[in-house]
Amino acid sequence: MAATANSETSQIHRFHQYKYVDAVRWLPVLSAFNRFAVLATSDFDSNLSFIEIHSFKPNPLSFDFQSSWTSPSPISSLKASQFLQNSIIAATTSSGSLHFLFADSTDATLQSEVSVPENELHSVSETCIDLMDGGVECVTVGDDGKVNLVTVGNSNLNYRRLFDSGGLVSYTAVKWASPVEFATGGYGFGLHWWDQRKPGGPVSQFKGNWDKNLNSGIVHSIDIHPSRKHTCLAGGSLGTVLAWDLRWQQQPIILSGTGAGDGAGNSAVQSISESEVWEVQYDRCIKSNTSSTRILPAMICSEDGILGVIEQGEEPIELLAEPCAINSFDIDQHNPLDVICSLEWESVAILTRQ
């Protein structure tokens, strides 16, 4: 069993939203006094979808609505980043359009929006995006098998198609590794490594011999740590979290997963969850004793309501155990002790670790 973090080490605040929360992110801002969260919400009563900015104050506790933008259809992927004086929010919708919102860095008011209409980048399908840290490059992938690169300017944007598998391969996750490299994830726990300098397809494919001792599944989320670009952390079905080291391609390091079962060498793996791992991120609260050969600690959220931290060779730590699914979470870049997550039951939880 996973150890449970007791209430003394963290404070949990829940905020009911009265509409479905599709995704949630912290907004990177410069202001020291204000904390802002970006929520992608869907109101099923009015059939409208929004990107909303809320300001969070721990003392006295408040989570107040600031401003919102109405989206043409529900948001399927949401990312936020900072560029010069602006905060950029990038989002794809379920109808395949891509939108960039620019927010003021100090008070988070939404100022302008540029977008790529539907069917330009992706046909109606599920899509995933990643926005480069401190940059304006955005990579979009979809289950239609298309991979696009979008560059945002102040009022215009350029985009080009990097690859089209014609639906033979579907992509469900993407993450930048460096300004020219990124990793994608898909069905069958497939992980691909791409390099813009070598066009025409992925430069490397992850080949685990899954069928021997692992049930197959879908990758839902990827993270790559800026200090260790050769390691690709992926989370997906059956509670699976694995690290793929480009230097030892044939051997994935399984950090969690029921599918690992009785596979040789994986018997020691503890599983934090048995269901879908919806999102995975390196935990930015790095402890000093982490040696360089081990995989850095990672935070996950899952369909069975777990928000937890897993570390190679350690017992997983449960930060939250909810009665409903936790669909997404984000660790605050500037204050990594704060985690925001979206719950299936129309609410948002903010966890402040001590």
Next chain:
Amino acid sequence: MSPDAVGNGALIPFSGETNDSLAVYPLHHGLARPISRVALSWSRGNSLRVSLFAEPSGSFDTGDGAKVIEVKLGGGDPEIDDADWRRIAYGSVAPFALLQSRRNSLSALSKSSYHLDWWEHVLQYSKDISSLLTGPKLAPNPIIEDPNEIVTKNEEPTCLKAAWELMEIFYVDKQSQAWLPEKLVDWLADYDSLFTSTQETIHGKLVDFQNDLVNIQVIEDDPRYWEVMSSALSVGWLDIVVKMLRLHGSYQIDQLSKRELENGLVEAVAVLISKMPRLRPESAAGNLGECFKSKPDFTKAWEKWRSQITKLDCSPYWIQCDNQQTREGLRNMLQVMLGNTENLCTASCYWIELYVSHFLYIRPFTTGIESMYNLAQKCIQLKTPTGTHRLTGLMIGILAENTEVVIAEISREFGPWMVAHAVELLTSGSEEAEILLHDERYNLGGISMVELHRLAYAQVLSSHALTWQIAPIYLTSCMKQGMGLLENLLYRQSVQHNNLLLKNIEICRLYELDHISSNIMKVAGVYHWKHGRKGAGVFWLQQSQDTNCLDRIAQQLFDSVGKSISDESFKQWEGLIELLGSESKPAGGLEFLHKYRDFKKSLQMVYSGKSTDAARQALMKNPSTPQRFWLPLLFDSLKLLNWKDSPLLSVSETNLLLNKLQELSLARQRPHFTEPNLPPQALSSIRLALATNLGRAILDE
């Protein structure tokens, strides 16, 4: 119902005989032309989708030809909107599931379904649910207290919570059974304001008076001051009464010397009120009154208190008090405290208030539901209700000990959520109710009333996209029909979106419904395949282990492979082939693709001058190769056959290949043969290469 179009464009239903209960709602559709056809279907939740088609017209510019309108049926609950009902639905899942699992573990321990301490579990459940029913929080109280503020409230009360707490008081809370009347006093103090909607209430009078307070110069001269105070006293709101008494003009410093006697009387009454003995364990912190747990202690204090009141009532000071308003007002309050029926009747506004005042001042020892019911009937006679309130029907049903009436009342007034959850309260302490509600009934199709109401609630949950995921919790607690309906629910969910699909499959896993998840995955696989997402389609079909389907789509896939796999586009196929894995997985004929890829790779190695052995093996060891690939394969391997240094294939191997070629030529004569996309001289060049190879091999051996 047959709709008819009338002149102004509104649709009205009509029926043959006049029916009083017929309701007509105008529908604004904005169609210019008369309506020729109407189609009705259910939309999300309890919305009705009405499609209206106008009569066809010759010209194009006469406006829209059809409109689809969504009509929301039923206004829903006036005090709780849909989003808030969902919040309550989410929150009640955990308490409900906990109670069910406790019931199961208890009944596993012993055969009897009735347990002495079961009510404690139900009380915990009831408190958990009750905490969800709180209305929206009001603004926090100001830090500086307003001296004129008489009525304070922290949260907006709701009828739903009031009904729930009423049931908790009567059915669950066994510990407080001895001071049930005092519990009712507290209940009325919390929820009296709710009755303001249908009749005059003491709370309403208090609020009105408070609003007028700023305009009143001399408070004790206003008859409403005394009226409101004896009313509040009659229902036991001691704090409010004492606070109001202290607003009396005689307390003002400039008047104190002149009205010393009057002030003494006011203060004496205030002290008596604050010393009122109550038969209850303890009251909320700071509340006035003295609490006694045991009856003998209470009786002693009660007699003493009443004798003090009588003594004050007979005191000679009243004659010396020259303020008539004060004199009469205070003595009236003393009569209320002495339990004068007439005074209580005028002080209270409706029967529940009168009922509560009886408990406080006339019959503090009332025990047993039957005597409480008799008293209630007496109060109803004294104060005939002018209108009905949604809570009074429930209260009478509870007092009359009629479980069926209670169920009917809460079902009508509060809907399926309430019934499904309140059933636990009704059965917690009474074996009779337990039998009534858990008995399987023929007229309900062999299910019990409990199951019926749970199923009804589960249907409500199932009809909304955000709540269907919690319906399984309620369905699985229904022994007879739950599983069948659960299977229906899971089949009905859309497979279009991966997240939804995976959540659905997760529910199947939780309830061990493998056959359903396998079918759902099959549907998802075919859906993705049809929409051009071949990889996703193959993945889901593999997950569902549907070899039939995989074989079928393999044939389609080969068609496109034969055309496109040539060289450059091979990158696209790589990912799909990875997905297929090796032959240990059911992949239909698809595993051939895997080998074909390996063969292609080894051929490339040959071209770059490396070992030829792998390619030769890949060519020869593929018994599963579909016939249509024989020719392209052989054509691809021309270079191998014409290998310069030495013949790569032995005599027997070459013979085998020649036989295959012969077989192929025969197959060409048959119908349905698909001609591979190769240059016309391909066959002859293969035959030549094979013949050459054979010759060289014979010489070698």
